[in-house]
Amino acid sequence: TEIRGEILQALRRAGDRFVSGEELGQRFGISRTAVWKHIQALQGVGYPIEAVRNRGYRLREEGEELRPEAIQAGLATSVLGRHMTVLETVDSTNRYAFAEAEGGAPEGYTVLAERQTAGRGRRGRPWFSPPGHGIWMSVVLRPTFPVFRAPQLTLMAAVSVAEAIRERAGVSVGIKWPNDLLLPDGRKVCGILSEMSAEAEEIRFIVLGIGINVFGREEDFPPELRGVAGSLAQPGSPISRTALIQGLLGRLEADYRIYQNEGFRAFREGWERLNVSLGRTIAVQTQSGQKIGWARRIDDDGALWVETDEGRLEKIISAEVIFDPGS
Ligand code: BTX
Known part of the structure; x- marks a missing residue:
């Protein structure tokens, strides 16, 4: 091999x-x-x-062609991926799945594309999604839990995806709070973006978007992402996107069930085990400015607790985390 x-x-x-x-x-x-x-x-x-x-x-190209029949043939789920659309090109699978969900697409409906022309990250940032190089996937969920439980679903998904990657691609990725997955050398290999449609306290649906770089080589990334972004495939370890997608959907379905009953509490330990953020000096960029401190722990709600220089503990619910390269 x-x-x-x-x-x-x-x-x-x-x-x-x-x-x-x-x-x-x-x-x-x-x-x-x-x-x-x-x-x-x-x-x-x-x-x-x-x-x-x-x-x-x-x-011929980097990965095998993605075909719904091939993916579904080895799928051990009863809901996720049972309805599936595989597109050659789309602006964003999240945008597409969101529109389909508004039109009534059922829970578990999954959209995959070989390439996105306007793949999106959080806060309007772009997600680079070249043809055949990755898994650009969105899944429609219709949970019955209240709106306040939605943000931690993304943290749960980070645990599920990390475990599926380990099982199916043999790569140990780490989680950077809240939900970036990093290669052992620190390059970002996966991003997760969930978008929600809700009315008052009730969730209509959530689109869970997952982007994983599978085959891209250093030179395939645009200059600003070189050294920052990385891919799963390594010489000597061929990866099948089809098998990885099957593993992902299987994990997500099982974890989503547990999440619905028990919440993030059930995933906190798994998250901590996989995390690479705690115990380091970090800068957190929030809407109210930047804070520097020591990442102490996360709680059952998935919030990050940071100890500042003055010894104050601050609860961070939403922010960008920047690692101190020296820590
Ligand atoms: P994020 O805002 O954490 O990450 C976006 C940032 O990551 C960019 O500003 C850039 O610095 C960097 N970046 C962009 N493309 C890549 C890449 N391919 N690999 C590594 N780093 C990159 C993370 O947002 C959430 C991304 C979700 C993407 C999926 S793909 C399927 C679905 N459809 C869709 O439009 N988005 C999601």
Whole structure:
């Protein structure tokens, strides 16, 4: 499997060019038949590798094509992903799912796109979503709990997504409060954006949007994101987006059930175990300005408690967290 990852890497580097079986065999010290077997195994887990006689192999794009039938065939859910739309291009899967939910789309309705032209992050920030490189997904939820419980649902989702990534992609990601997922080297690999439609105290629906960088290489990111954003795929560990989506929806459904009965309390420990924010010096950017302090703990509501220099404990409900690189 070590070689398998390296073959994949060699094909990635070759871009549009074909690489012959002979060349690959020589490079890795194996026979052409062995190369062919590795290629078949890679195709088996979803990599769209073309094999053309007398020319060799070529990786058509970064990931396998996303198909609803293939995703649903291995889905262990009863609600999430049972209705699904996979689009080639959309402005934002959250925007699309929101409109569908307003039109009556049922709970669990899931929208995926190969590419978003106006993927959105929090506070109107953009989310970079190039074709074939990631999982850009939105799920419609119609919970019966009151509006005040909605914000912590996003924290729960961070735990679910982190665990699905570990199970299906073999990468240990950490959670940065409130719900960014970071690679072990600190680069951001996933963002979660939930948007809600509510009337007074009653939630009509929530659109849970999840963006995960799966295949993007450093040079695929725009300059301002290099060193800041990272992807799951590493040489030697091929990842199937289809399998990851199945794992994600399975986890989310199970966790969402627990959340409805028990609230964030049930996820606090899991969140703490995965978190990389507590015990560090951080700057928190709130609407009322910036504060610097020591991230002490989160509570059952998912709020962050920060100890300032004067020894005061402050409860932070919503803010941007900036890590002190020296802490
Ligand atoms: P956020 O506001 O925490 O993150 C946005 C910030 O993250 C940007 O300002 C930029 O610095 C950085 N960023 C942008 N694109 C990427 C990327 N691909 N990888 C890493 N960092 C990036 C996080 O918001 C919530 C993002 C949710 C995205 C999903 S995708 C499916 C769904 N549809 C949709 O329009 N949004 C959600």
